[in-house]
Amino acid sequence: MPKPVLLTVDDDPDVLWAVERDLRSRYADRYRILRAASGPEAMNTLKQLHSRSEAVALMLADQRMPDLDGVGFLVQATELFPSSKRALLTAYADTNAAINAINEAKVHYFLMKPWDPPEENLYPAIDDLLNEWADSYRPPYEGIRLLGTRWSAHAYELRNFLARNQVPYQWVDVELTTSDSATQALLKDEKGNPLDLPLMVFPDGTWLCDPAPLAVAQKIGLRTHSDVEFYDLAIIGGGPAGLAAAVYGASEGLRTVMIEREAPGGQAGLSSRIENYLGFPAGLSGQDLARRAVVQATRFGVEILAPQEAVGLHVEGPYRIVELADGSRISCHVLLLAVGVQWRNLGVPGEERVRGAGVYYGGGVTEAIACRGETVYVVGGANSAGQAAVHFAKYAQKVVILVRRESLRSTMSQYLIDQIQKTANIEVWPLTEIAEFHGTNQLEEISVRCASTGTTVRYPARSVYIYIGALPKTDWLGDSVHRDERGFILSGPDLVKDGKRPANWSLDRDPNLLETSVPGIFVVGDVRHGSVKRVASGVGEGAVAVQLIHQYLAKVS
Numbered sequence: 001m002p003k004p005v006l007l008t009v010d011d012d013p014d015v016l017w018a019v020e021r022d023l024r025s026r027y028a029d030r031y032r033i034l035r036a037a038s039g040p041e042a043m044n045t046l047k048q049l050h051s052r053s054e055a056v057a058l059m060l061a062d063q064r065m066p067d068l069d070g071v072g073f074l075v076q077a078t079e080l081f082p083s084s085k086r087a088l089l090t091a092y093a094d095t096n097a098a099i100n101a102i103n104e105a106k107v108h109y110f111l112m113k114p115w116d117p118p119e120e121n122l123y124p125a126i127d128d129l130l131n132e133w134a135d136s137y138r139p140p141y142e143g144i145r146l147l148g149t150r151w152s153a154h155a156y157e158l159r160n161f162l163a164r165n166q167v168p169y170q171w172v173d174v175e176l177t178t179s180d181s182a183t184q185a186l187l188k189d190e191k192g193n194p195l196d197l198p199l200m201v202f203p204d205g206t207w208l209c210d211p212a213p214l215a216v217a218q219k220i221g222l223r224t225h226s227d228v229e230f231y232d233l234a235i236i237g238g239g240p241a242g243l244a245a246a247v248y249g250a251s252e253g254l255r256t257v258m259i260e261r262e263a264p265g266g267q268a269g270l271s272s273r274i275e276n277y278l279g280f281p282a283g284l285s286g287q288d289l290a291r292r293a294v295v296q297a298t299r300f301g302v303e304i305l306a307p308q309e310a311v312g313l314h315v316e317g318p319y320r321i322v323e324l325a326d327g328s329r330i331s332c333h334v335l336l337l338a339v340g341v342q343w344r345n346l347g348v349p350g351e352e353r354v355r356g357a358g359v360y361y362g363g364g365v366t367e368a369i370a371c372r373g374e375t376v377y378v379v380g381g382a383n384s385a386g387q388a389a390v391h392f393a394k395y396a397q398k399v400v401i402l403v404r405r406e407s408l409r410s411t412m413s414q415y416l417i418d419q420i421q422k423t424a425n426i427e428v429w430p431l432t433e434i435a436e437f438h439g440t441n442q443l444e445e446i447s448v449r450c451a452s453t454g455t456t457v458r459y460p461a462r463s464v465y466i467y468i469g470a471l472p473k474t475d476w477l478g479d480s481v482h483r484d485e486r487g488f489i490l491s492g493p494d495l496v497k498d499g500k501r502p503a504n505w506s507l508d509r510d511p512n513l514l515e516t517s518v519p520g521i522f523v524v525g526d527v528r529h530g531s532v533k534r535v536a537s538g539v540g541e542g543a544v545a546v547q548l549i550h551q552y553l554a555k556v557s
């Protein structure tokens, strides 16, 4: 944003030059000093500034000018810049006229000519005017704006996408800003036709209506496509396990690409505070961890393609080929699957209708502020539900944890149970579950069934966050690698049954630890059958995998 403008107008070239010189010597570091030799010329300048939405802090006009006198100019200028400060420059003889003009043109100040020395007769007055202007001036927001309603599932998806990719943006809830003329102007195209929501407006004035995240990614310059077709190591999934493997792989000289469907950070990126990760005694947010890891990986030269989804896998001799959602392909010597797990839904009536419009899965870190003053329902009894409840309690009026068991003791860490007990606005409702969601376009009520009383009661509800465990989404792998009945990927010793190696296993050795049923395809993190579902274990597996990958590469390449 350019500096705010100080505009001085005088038809006398010597006076104009002197005013400009004095203003420049004191204010040029914070303001742009512009000058005009007449009222009409100054009005042209102001019109251009106005069309570019630039700020004018002060207009300083001489009273005695042909065509348009100072007061006349300031009256017109006020229509374009009503909050700019206005000062009139007068000679002794004009004093009465100037005083009258204070009422007519709402002039804030008049200065007598000559003003030498400026330190005494000019700067104190201008300083006051500029300080007053700066106090009330709110620079226009210049970044990306997302306009929509809180009840739109697509708006929720886009907010999540921007937040998780750490793209700064301003959320404008159009239901709360109906009387704001600036917002209303954004909602129409140049011909006055209404634009579809959610609407994303970019700093250059262009917009995207109802955009897919991929379109947004391309517009804001996220890298979704690789120019290189072959890598030593391709990693699918940018959660803690994938990021750790990327850092170790690239730092040890492997040409590495990481493909991430949503945003680097994975499930950990949804965590408001990870308190059990080594080296961070005060805990750290999942987004912070993701941000640090991405910086580290990038520094070692990892190519991160996000958002980009792997949708197919082929093996051709020593090459592993990944098909991407945009139709392109990436080949590699070694493939690492780090695709984690997806949150499950409750599977109760009404859920599909209000998904993303009051019912959310596993998220909430960035949404908590929107729940200010409301009652938020959190479903689940594990650590993720506990963390979310503690986080929501900072904003919501009340947080209710619905848990099917008698207590949280067997499923949640004690430190979280202690925090919940100490938080006055969190209630735990044991032996309860949601039986139905009510609402057409947005959540309005929930039916809660209580196992101890056998009753079902309806409660008004606007926000329900569900954390009831997760399952892998690995169908896209087809039969290429062996999976268990729930979709978790088998590796290492789990593949050897009664001393027999998996079918089609081509090597004269057993699958290595973390190696799948296809040589050169490894698996780490939550998606691995039998894994410990923790950030640290995912990171550890990512690091170990790279060691095993080196051993594999030493034999095949």
Ligand SMILES: Cc1cc2nc3c(=O)[nH]c(=O)nc-3n(C[C@H](O)[C@H](O)[C@H](O)COP(=O)(O)OP(=O)(O)OC[C@H]3O[C@@H](n4cnc5c(N)ncnc54)[C@H](O)[C@@H]3O)c2cc1C
Residues within 6 Å of the ligand: 236, 237, 238, 239, 240, 241, 242, 259, 260, 261, 262, 263, 264, 265, 266, 267, 268, 269, 270, 271, 272, 273, 274, 275, 276, 277, 308, 309, 310, 311, 338, 339, 340, 341, 362, 383, 384, 385, 387, 476, 524, 525, 526, 527, 532, 533, 534, 535, 536, 538
């Ligand atoms: C709210 C919450 C709080 C948590 N708190 C803690 C905690 O305090 N301490 C702790 O130790 N653990 C915690 N966990 C668990 C921890 O986050 C997970 O164990 C960890 O993130 C698993 O890492 P991962 O890399 O295996 O998988 P994920 O983190 O699930 O990452 C997998 C990534 O793969 C991507 N992906 C999936 N399929 C594809 C595809 N086909 N193409 C491209 N990309 C794909 C996904 O978008 C995702 O980003 C928490 C989890 C949640 C949800």
